[in-house]
Amino acid sequence: MSTKDIILKVENISKQYRLGQVGTGTLSHDLNRWWHQVRGKEDPYLKVGEVNNRNIKGNSDYVWALQDITFEVEKGEVLGIIGKNGAGKSTLLKILSKVTSPTTGSIKSRGRIASLLEVGTGFNPELTGRENIYLNGAILGMTKKEIASKLDEIIEFSGCERYIDTPVKRYSSGMTVRLAFAVAAFLEPEILVVDEVLAVGDAEFQKKAIGKMQDISRGEGRTVLFVSHNMAAVKSLCTKGVVLEYGKVVFSGDIDDAIDEYFRNADQTASREWQKENAPGCDFLKLLKVNVFASGQEVSLNHSISDDIKIEFTYEILKEDQLFTHGFNLFNSHNIHIFSSHDKNSETLTTPLKKGIHKKTITIPGNFLAEGGYTCSFAIMRYNPFHVEFQQRDIVAFNVIDEVSTNTVRGNYSGHFPGVIRPQLNWE
Missing domain, CATH: 3.40.50.300 (P-loop containing nucleotide triphosphate hydrolases)
Structure with a gap:
């Protein structure tokens, strides 16, 4: 170039601010800076300061909003x-x-x-x-x-x-x-x-x-x-x-x-669990746990592109005589909605579940998703008329990792493979 x-x-490029004050905030600091400048010395307050992390309490009055950009x-x-x-x-x-x-x-x-x-x-x-x-x-x-x-x-x-x-x-x-x-x-x-x-x-x-x-x-x-x-x-x-x-x-x-x-950099996890009192849900159901399983039934954040991915939802029924079904949405790392799935043949549409703990699992087949990061949402819905009782976004995440293999649609091609999905189609 x-x-x-x-x-x-x-x-x-760096930018330093003093918290709670305009300028350096004190006459002594101003004089100290001026005295160093007169003698051709470096500003003494460039050596102090903390990174701009708002989530933690700092020990310095100086903060670096930018550092060495x-x-x-x-x-x-x-x-x-x-x-x-x-x-x-x-x-x-x-x-x-x-x-x-x-x-x-x-x-x-x-x-x-x-x-x-x-x-x-x-x-x-x-x-x-x-x-x-x-x-x-x-x-x-x-x-x-x-x-x-x-x-x-x-x-x-x-x-x-x-x-x-x-x-x-x-x-x-x-x-x-x-x-x-x-x-x-x-x-x-x-x-x-x-x-x-x-x-x-x-x-x-x-x-x-x-x-x-x-x-x-x-x-x-x-x-x-x-x-x-x-x-x-x-x-x-x-x-x-x-x-x-x-x-x-x-x-x-x-x-x-x-x-x-x-x-x-976002908080990614392949497993999430809630206590009943703060669990997401609605008046008759609480979502207690979600796990993303690899093919060997271990919880995993990273998955081979050719392996099936299983996502298990554990919830508790609080009221009986409730008819409902389940919904699932998948988003990629660019926040593009990849697909939705409704449990349209669920037994819960016709037969109410008893009070207690129940599980539901979906499987995303291998050689379907493209390489990248994904997040999931879970929903509880009613039909006739259609109504979403609750939906929880970004509950778990997982990564699909590509490999050069004859078992995938990629074959022996090692270059960039575009697209949001990568199904293994039959060619005749």
């Missing part, structure tokens, strides 16, 4: 920045957008950067939509003539034509996002930075915005940095991915691998 293709280069973005690339809440995604985008400065490190970019970080960012609520378009264009360094040439397209795309001469303070959050995105996309920045803000818009606008970002990157050769918890949107839009955890980069590479790494 030649350096002339690099439009954004982030080198060793390094990556490069090529022209025309769509980079997905993903991670759990508190991983440092928004802080990183604010630094890239020059809203705040890094504590250490440097950023080198070519061209204008337009950002959508929060609803209404960069908009003056007292100005009309039209006036805010000109204001944002001027901030991006565009002439009035350039902005005017794009004005009709921006208004049409935003769908706010009726309110374009109304002060933005009277806009809904959805209208504000629509107009802000249209301004950022049509005023032709070299780099477009989009935070989770698109989640505020409705489904129609999200689809429209993602299509526009695809046009920006593929058709116009501009660069997009995209942050979202919607992995389907990330997968459809992005080509590369960076995964953040506690302010550090834990993965950088292909977007599919990045999404897998993101879900791999």
Whole structure:
């Protein structure tokens, strides 16, 4: 990769905050920093601080929101920045957008950067939509003539034509996002930075915005940095991915691998058990235990692609004379719904179970699922009329691991095998 293709280069970016205070918080700390700076010494407070883990009580007043972030973005690339809440995604985008400065490190970019970080960012609520378009264009360094040439397209795309001469303070959050995105996309920045803000818009606008970002990157050769918890949107839009955890980069590479790494960091378990008092369920049934079994009947998180996978649900019936059936849903690591299964011939549809502990097992055949991570949901339903009594998402997880073998559909082919399922079909 030649350096002339690099439009954004982030080198060793770190950001430190002092908890509960603005700046260093004390005069003594300020003086200490100043004295070290006068003598050409390193800031003494760069050596202290803890990782940004909100789940534990720290011992330091300093916290590193970001630590040693390094990556490069090529022209025309769509980079997905993903991670759990508190991983440092928004802080990183604010630094890239020059809203705040890094504590250490440097950023080198070519061209204008337009950002959508929060609803209404960069908009003056007292100005009309039209006036805010000109204001944002001027901030991006565009002439009035350039902005005017794009004005009709921006208004049409935003769908706010009726309110374009109304002060933005009277806009809904959805209208504000629509107009802000249209301004950022049509005023032709070299780099477009989009935070989770698109989640505020409705489904129609999200689809429209993602299509526009695809046009920006593929058709116009501009660069997009995209942050979202919607992995389907990330997968459809992005080509590369960076995964953040506690302010550090834990993965950088292909977007599919990045999404897998993101879900791999989640709490995965092949066995889950609840006490009766806090077990999920409904008024007549409580789900007590779920296990994922490998072919040898041991609980296992990892399974060979050619082996059957058995999932056993243990529940307790609290009331008799209840007619119901069972449901199962399977999702892959990109949160794509692979399939649903209803226990349509269940004996519980016609014969009530007695009070006590009961089990139900389903089997997913080998050579059916593609390689990757999966999560399951369990539901209790009634028919005539259809009604879901309760559904529990993400109760257990498992991984399907591929191998080069003549016993699988892969055969001796060792390259990337696309698709969400991989059934062994008969060829005649």
